[in-house]
Amino acid sequence: MADTKVYRASTTAPVNIAVVKYWGKRDPKLNLPTNSSLSVTLSQDDLRTLTTASCSSAYKEDTLLLNGSPSDLTGARTQACLRELRSRRAALESNDASLPKLSTMPLLLVSENNFPTAAGLASSAAGFAALVRATADLYELPASPTELSLIARQGSGSACRSLFGGYVAWRHGSQADGLDSKAVEVAPASHWPTMRALILVVSAAKKGVSSTSGMQQTVATSGLFKQRIADVVPANMETMEAAIAAKDFAKFAEVTMRDSNSFHATCADTYPPIFYMNDVSRAAVRAVEAINAAAGRTVAAYTFDAGPNAVIYYLEEDKETILGTFYPLLQDTDGWKDGAKVFKTSVELDEAVAGQLKAGVSRVIMTGVGEGPTKTDVYLVSEEGKPLSTES
Amino acid sequence: MADTKVYRASTTAPVNIAVVKYWGKRDPKLNLPTNSSLSVTLSQDDLRTLTTASCSSAYKEDTLLLNGSPSDLTGARTQACLRELRSRRAALESNDASLPKLSTMPLLLVSENNFPTAAGLASSAAGFAALVRATADLYELPASPTELSLIARQGSGSACRSLFGGYVAWRHGSQADGLDSKAVEVAPASHWPTMRALILVVSAAKKGVSSTSGMQQTVATSGLFKQRIADVVPANMETMEAAIAAKDFAKFAEVTMRDSNSFHATCADTYPPIFYMNDVSRAAVRAVEAINAAAGRTVAAYTFDAGPNAVIYYLEEDKETILGTFYPLLQDTDGWKDGAKVFKTSVELDEAVAGQLKAGVSRVIMTGVGEGPTKTDVYLVSEEGKPLSTES
Numbered sequence: 001m002a003d004t005k006v007y008r009a010s011t012t013a014p015v016n017i018a019v020v021k022y023w024g025k026r027d028p029k030l031n032l033p034t035n036s037s038l039s040v041t042l043s044q045d046d047l048r049t050l051t052t053a054s055c056s057s058a059y060k061e062d063t064l065l066l067n068g069s070p071s072d073l074t075g076a077r078t079q080a081c082l083r084e085l086r087s088r089r090a091a092l093e094s095n096d097a098s099l100p101k102l103s104t105m106p107l108l109l110v111s112e113n114n115f116p117t118a119a120g121l122a123s124s125a126a127g128f129a130a131l132v133r134a135t136a137d138l139y140e141l142p143a144s145p146t147e148l149s150l151i152a153r154q155g156s157g158s159a160c161r162s163l164f165g166g167y168v169a170w171r172h173g174s175q176a177d178g179l180d181s182k183a184v185e186v187a188p189a190s191h192w193p194t195m196r197a198l199i200l201v202v203s204a205a206k207k208g209v210s211s212t213s214g215m216q217q218t219v220a221t222s223g224l225f226k227q228r229i230a231d232v233v234p235a236n237m238e239t240m241e242a243a244i245a246a247k248d249f250a251k252f253a254e255v256t257m258r259d260s261n262s263f264h265a266t267c268a269d270t271y272p273p274i275f276y277m278n279d280v281s282r283a284a285v286r287a288v289e290a291i292n293a294a295a296g297r298t299v300a301a302y303t304f305d306a307g308p309n310a311v312i313y314y315l316e317e318d319k320e321t322i323l324g325t326f327y328p329l330l331q332d333t334d335g336w337k338d339g340a341k342v343f344k345t346s347v348e349l350d351e352a353v354a355g356q357l358k359a360g361v362s363r364v365i366m367t368g369v370g371e372g373p374t375k376t377d378v379y380l381v382s383e384e385g386k387p388l389s390t391e392s
Numbered sequence: 393m394a395d396t397k398v399y400r401a402s403t404t405a406p407v408n409i410a411v412v413k414y415w416g417k418r419d420p421k422l423n424l425p426t427n428s429s430l431s432v433t434l435s436q437d438d439l440r441t442l443t444t445a446s447c448s449s450a451y452k453e454d455t456l457l458l459n460g461s462p463s464d465l466t467g468a469r470t471q472a473c474l475r476e477l478r479s480r481r482a483a484l485e486s487n488d489a490s491l492p493k494l495s496t497m498p499l500l501l502v503s504e505n506n507f508p509t510a511a512g513l514a515s516s517a518a519g520f521a522a523l524v525r526a527t528a529d530l531y532e533l534p535a536s537p538t539e540l541s542l543i544a545r546q547g548s549g550s551a552c553r554s555l556f557g558g559y560v561a562w563r564h565g566s567q568a569d570g571l572d573s574k575a576v577e578v579a580p581a582s583h584w585p586t587m588r589a590l591i592l593v594v595s596a597a598k599k600g601v602s603s604t605s606g607m608q609q610t611v612a613t614s615g616l617f618k619q620r621i622a623d624v625v626p627a628n629m630e631t632m633e634a635a636i637a638a639k640d641f642a643k644f645a646e647v648t649m650r651d652s653n654s655f656h657a658t659c660a661d662t663y664p665p666i667f668y669m670n671d672v673s674r675a676a677v678r679a680v681e682a683i684n685a686a687a688g689r690t691v692a693a694y695t696f697d698a699g700p701n702a703v704i705y706y707l708e709e710d711k712e713t714i715l716g717t718f719y720p721l722l723q724d725t726d727g728w729k730d731g732a733k734v735f736k737t738s739v740e741l742d743e744a745v746a747g748q749l750k751a752g753v754s755r756v757i758m759t760g761v762g763e764g765p766t767k768t769d770v771y772l773v774s775e776e777g778k779p780l781s782t783e784s
Contacts, residue, residue: 223627223650224657227619235615254663258615261665265616269657271650272681279671289664 004058006385007102009137013130013373015047015121016040016161016168017197017311019256019303020236021263023211024219024229030178031077031157034219035233038169038186038240039161040313042197043370047121050390051111051130052380053138059106065380065387066111066127073109080154081132082107089139102139109135110380110387115365121199121309128155129162133373145372149183165189165371167244169237189369192247194316198326199365200357201335202280202308211306214267214274221271232262249315253301256313257288260303276306280360283353284310291325294347308360316368321346326364329354335364396450398777399494401529405522405765407439407513408432408553408560409589409703411648411695412628413655415603416611416621422570423469423549426611427625430561430578430632431553432705434589435762439513442782443503443522444772445530451498457772457779458503458519465501472546473524474499481531494531501527502772502779507757513591513701520547521554525765537764541575557581557763559636561629581761584639586708590718591757592749593727594672594700603698606659606666613663624654641707645693648705649680652695668698672752675745676702683717686739700752708760713738718756721746727756 016039024034062082064073073079089103109131113123132152136143149160153170160182161168166189173181209217218225236259243251267274281304288302299318303311314322319339324346327336349357380388408431416426454474456465465471481495501523505515524544528535541552545562552574553560558581565573601609610617628651635643659666673696680694691710695703706714711731716738719728741749772780 222657223624223654224616224619224661227616232615258663261663262615262661265614265657265661268660269616269654271646271653273653273677275674275677278674282667282670285665285667 003100004056005100006054006056006058006381006383007100007105007138008052008054008379008381008383009134010050010052010376010379011130011134011137011373012044012048012050012376013126013133013162014041014044014165014370015123015126016158017042017303017305018158018161019252019313020233020240020259021305022157022170023215023263023266024225025157025215026172027176027178028216029076030181031153032178032181033157033170033172034229036170036172036237037158037161038167038237039158040167040195040197040369041162041165041189041372043367044374045370046365046367047115047126049111049113049123049126049130050376050378050380051109051127051134053131053134054108054110054381054385055102055105055138056108056385057105058385059108062107062109064109064111067113068389077155078131081128081151082135084151084154085132085135085139085141088141088143092139092141107135108381108385108387112380112390124156125158125162128152128159129373131155132159133163137375146182146184150179150181153178153181153183163372166191166369169241186241187244189371192244193369195369196314196316196319197367197369198312198314198322199367200284200310200312200326200330200361201363201365202278202284202310202360203362209274214270214306217274218266218270222266222269224269225266228262228266233259236262250298253298253313256301256303264304276308277304278308278360280356281308281310283356283360284312286353287325287349287357288312290349290353291321291347295321325349326357329357330361330364333361333363335366337366340366395492396448397492398446398448398450398773398775399492399497399530400444400446400771400773400775401526402442402444402768402771403522403526403529403765404436404440404442404768405518405525405554406433406436406557406762407515407518408550409434409695409697410550410553411644411705412625412632412651413697414549414562415607415655415658416617417549417607418564419568419570420608421468422573423545424570424573425549425562425564426621428562428564428629429550429553430559430629431550432559432587432589432761433554433557433581433764435759436766437762438757438759439507439518441503441505441515441518441522442768442770442772443501443519443526445523445526446500446502446773446777447494447497447530448500448777449497450777451500454499454501456501456503459505460781469547470523473520473543474527476543476546477524477527477531477533480533480535484531484533499527500773500777500779504772504782516548517550517554520544520551521765523547524551525555529767538574538576542571542573545570545573545575555764558583558761561633578633579636581763584636585761587761588706588708588711589759589761590704590706590714591759592676592702592704592718592722592753593755593757594670594702594752595754601666606662606698609666610658610662614658614661616661617658620654620658625651628654642690645690645705648693648695656696668700669696670700670752672748673700673702675748675752676704678745679717679741679749680704682741682745683713683739687713717741718749721749722753722756725753725755727758729758732758
C-alpha cells in the first residue's frame with residue numbers, strides 16, 4: 001500500500017533589523033541587491049515565526065496557512081523557494097533509493113508569528129527564513145545556512161539574513177546567476193550579547209509605498225542614489241564590520257544612524273518622493289540625539305526601515321538612560337517588560353518631542369540581539385496532517 | 393556752515409523663491425555658493441520690503457530700523473555691504489569734487505515688510521536687496537543690478553536674486569574673489585507673466601536649524617551632497633533654463649519638484665539630520681500629486697525652502713484646478729483673494745491629506761511672478777531725518 005505517512009519538521013526563525021540598509025535590486029527576479037547590507041538578528045523570545053513544514057502523499061496540493069488563514073503559495077517568489085528545495089531533495093532521493101520520495105509529495109506549511117502583524121515589522125524576512133529552514137529540515141538537506149540563504153533570498157531579500165543569529169552581512173555579489181549573493185555571519189550573538197533594541201511602534205496614518213516597488217522607483221529616479229551605492233554603503237559596511245569586531249558601540253551607532261538617514265534621503269529624492277518617516281519618527285530621532293547629548297557619549301542609535309517605526313539600539317549597560325527616558329513618557333503603551341518599569345525619568349525630552357511620541361507611539365517592543373533559526377518539536381501540523389495552532 | 397541736509401532714496405524689493413535651490417557655501421565669508429541656483433521673483437503687490445536709505449552729517453551714527461525696531465548693523469554681512477557701497481560712492485566723490493561727501497555721512501536705513509515676518513518667508517533676501525538698491529540710489533551709483541548683486545550676495549546669498557524681476561539665475565562662479573558669483577536675468581516677468589504661486593504657510597512647531605549653519609553641516613557631513621553638486625544641480629539648471637525659455641510648464645514643474653526633493657534629501661542625509669518639511673508639508677506634496685493626476689497633466693509644482701511652508705507654482709490658465717482644490721478646503725484661513733473664492737471643489741483630496749492641511753496651514757498667500765526693485769517716492773525717513781512708518 002502507498003506511503004501516506006505525514007512527515008514533519010518545525011523551526012522558528014527570527015526578525016532582523018538592518019543597520020546598513022538593503023534598498024535597490026539589480027535583478028528583481030532573483031532578488032539580487034544593488035548593495036550589501038548588514039543586520040542584527042533580534043531575539044526570538046520577542047519576535048519569531050514558527051513554521052511547520054509537512055508533506056504527505058495523502059495531501060491534495062501544496063498549502064500554506066499563515067496565522068491561521070490560507071495564504072497564496074502561487075507567487076513567483078514562494079514558488080522559486082519551493083522549486084529550489086524540492087530539486088535539492090530530488091537530488092538526494094536519486095542518489096539513495098531508500099529515501100522516501102518527499103520531493104513528489106504535496107506540502108502543508110503552517111506558520112505563526114508571536115507578534116502582531118499590525119506592528120508593521122518586516123515579518124516576511126522571518127517568514128521566508130522559517131519556511132526555507134523548516135522545509136530543508138523536512139527534506140533533511142545537508143545545506144548550510146549560507147546555502148539556504150541563497151534560496152530564502154529569492155523569497156524575500158532580507159530573509160537571507162534571518163538564517164543566522166547575531167550580526168549578519170548579505171554580500172551583494174556580482175554574478176548574474178546570484179550564486180554569490182548570500183548571507184554570512186559577521187559575528188555570533190555571543191560575541192556582543194549585550195546589544196539591545198527598543199522598538200517604538202508608530203501607527204502610520206496610511207501604509208506607505210511597498211518596499212518592493214519603492215526601492216525600484218528609487219533606483220530608477222533618484223539622482224543621489226548612485227552615490228549611496230558607489231560610495232556611502234561600501235564605506236558603511238567596512239566601518240560597521242570593524243565596529244562590530246571591536247564592539248565599538250559609538251561607531252556602530254554612528255554608522256547605523258547615518259545609513260538610516262542616507263536610505264531615507266534617497267527615498268525622499270525618489271520621484272515622486274517616498275516618505276516612510278513621519279513627525280513621530282523624527283521626534284524619535286530628536287529623542288535619541290537628546291539622550292546621547294545628556295549622556296555625553298553615544299549610548300543610543302536610531303534606525304528606520306520602510307515605515308515609521310523607530311528601532312533604537314543600545315547596550316544593556318546603558319539601559320537605565322534609554323529606558324528611563326522612554327518608559328516614564330510612554331508607560332501607558334503596551335509592550336513594556338518589568339525590567340523597564342523600575343526606572344525614573346533619566347532624560348527630560350523637549351516638550352514638542354515628548355508630545356509627538358506620546359501621541360504617536362502605539363506600542364513598544366523590548367528585545368535584543370538573538371540566535372538564528374532553531375529546530376523545535378512544537379508542531380503546527382498534527383501527526384495525522386491536521387493544522388494546529390499554538391493559540392488553540 | 394556745514395551741510396546738514398538729509399539725503400534720501402527709497403526702493404521696494406521683492407521676495408524670490410528658488411526652483412533650483414541654493415544650499416551650501418564654498419566660501420562662507422564671501423557667501424560664495426557650491427552651486428548655481430534659479431528663482432522666480434514674486435510680485436511686490438503681495439510680498440515686498442520698502443527701504444529708505446538716508447544720510448546726513450546731522451546723524452550721529454549708522455542706524456537701521458526694521459519694521460519699527462532698531463536692528464543690529466554691526467554684523468559682518470551688513471558691514472560688508474555698507475563698506476562696498478561707501479567705497480563706490482567715495483570713488484565717485486574723488487573723481488568729482490562737486491559731489492556732496494555722502495560716503496562720509498552716517499546712514500539712517502529704515503525698512504518695512506508688507507508681510508508678517510511670522511510667515512517665515514525668506515525676508516532677508518528682499519531686505520538686503522532693498523538695502524543695497526536704496527543705498528546705491530542714494531549714492532547715485534551707476535551700478536547695474538548684476539553689479540549690485542555682487543554686493544547683496546555678501547549680505548545674504550539669495551538676496552542677489554532679488555535685484556531682478558522675473559526668472560533669475562545666480563551663477564556660482566569659480567573665482568576665489570567671488571567677482572563672477574552674481575545674479576543674471578534669465579527672462580523678464582513679461583516673458584512668462586502667467587506664472588502664479590500659492591504659498592501655504594505652515595506653522596512649524598519649532599524653528600528649524602538656520603539655513604546658514606544648516607547648509608554648512610550638509611556640506612561637511614552629507615555623503616550624498618557631492619552628487620547633488622556635481623551632477624544633479626548642473627542638469628537641473630540646464631533643463632530649467634530651457635523650460636523657462638520654452639515656457640514649458642510641465643518641465644519647469646518637474647525640475648522644481650525634483651530639485652526641492654533633492655535639496656531636502658541632502659538635509660535628511662546631514663548628520664545629525666536636518667528636517668525642514670513636516671507631515672503638513674508632505675501632505676502638500678501629496679495634494680499636488682493628486683491635482684496633477686486628476687488633471688491628467690502637470691498643472692502644479694511644489695517647492696519647499698528651509699522651512700515647512702509649501703510654495704505651489706501654477707499657471708493662471710489652470711487656476712481653477714489649483715485654487716478649486718485648496719480654497720474650499722482652507723477657506724477659513726487668512727490670505728485668500730476674491731479671485732479664489734468663486735471656485736467650487738475641483739479635486740477631492742485623500743482624507744488624511746486634507747486633514748493634515750486643514751489642521752496645519754495657518755494662512756495662504758496668493759501671488760505670482762513679478763518685477764524687480766522699484767524706486768519709489770514713499771519715504772520711511774522725513775525730510776528732517778525722522779523715521780516714519782507707512783502704518784502710522
